[in-house]
Amino acid sequence: MKRLIVLNLVFLLLFTVPVAASKDSGFVVSTNDGLELTLDENGFIESLRVDDNEFVAEVSPIFWVRDFTPDYEIENLVFDSSFEFDDNGDGIADGWEEIAISGNKNISLDTENVHSGNFSLKMFSYAASKKPNEMGYISSAIPIEGGEEYCLSLFAMNDFGFLGPWVLSMSVYCIFYDSKGNEISREEIKIDHTLNSWKQFSKIFVSPSNAVKSRVAIIFIGPKINAIPGANKSTAWFDDVSLYKMPEKTKMNxxxxxxxxxxxxxxxxxxxxxxxxxxxxxxxxxxxQIDGEIKGNGEEKAIDVYFLLPINAHQWKWWDDMRNWRQIDDGLYEMVVNADESSYLPLSPYPVSAITNDEIGLSIAVPLSKPRIFRIFYDADMNKFGISFSFGLSPLTNFNVVNFT
Known part of the structure; x- marks a missing residue:
């Protein structure tokens, strides 16, 4: 019978009966049914065991922070990122190309709905009877460095609101290539509802170690006939695309x-x-149970705090919810929605998630009595199962303290 072990962040790691001890080999907290977590004197994780199964391959820090407070300048690597230039008058922004992936494409530069400048990218589709119309806009090649942290960001708007991806969808990809021009991998930003309002969507990721260039691809999939009442046509707009290397001061510590x-x-x-x-x-x-508390230092702060378990879970199952799972291969696994109407703040809609194999499982959870902005995920590229919390600290508040459970 499969065993599921819950890490509840209060953090919740799931099990029975308290044991906490300090051994020569480290600090140990365990339960009666086989879960044991061992930390060294510096708070690094040494071991995570379920019965005789060891998950930790090497000692590593368990808590991390990313500080988004500092002002910093970026170098946008995307040419004509706001679709402002069309020197040859062909209706396609310089440095970009149109593609019809499936069915018909209807792509243009729009002057009525713009986020900044004079133009935005507009994609339109009538409902299709069989396979939906799918179209894209792809940038020219962008030189990058392998093994570095980058941020992909853009503003998007649509006229159809939130509908499931089986009806229509908007996505943007960063596609990585090696020195021979072969595609290595891609990072995806799925764009949620933005009904008639501009929203910024962003994603931070690490480029593959052998990547030398990338391209940005904006993809739009139109509706199917009778899929949803009223969704007989749809329009999406995009503007102000950026891809930039993250400054040193914003990296995780x-x-x-x-x-x-x-x-x-x-x-x-x-x-x-x-x-x-x-x-x-x-x-x-x-x-x-793991409770954390962060005290402010008298300055305004915007931070993400991470709890990361170093686990190689390739070929395991990632559970989006209690019923739906995906096999873990490469990339990032998470189930998130947008928590902010005016911008983009990813939030896990459920207080628990899990990774399992055929014998055992591990789960991270948070108590419903202590609501927080959090995101549970498994990063197959980092081999980390974790959770992040988004916090703001201000000296103008009474206590200037944040906590998670």
């Missing part, structure tokens, strides 16, 4: 601190980018 034992709890005290940080680990009946 590991927490720095020390572990100690306090009764039946393990206490981590340290800092996240000079912000005081405390984490408490304890067994709680049938799960391991």
């Amino acid at each position: 590991a927490a720095e601190g020390k572990m100690r034992k306090d009764g039946d709890k393990l206490i981590y005290e340290g800092s996240l980018n000079e912000l005081n940080f405390t984490a408490r680990y304890q067994s709680n009946h049938d799960y391991i």
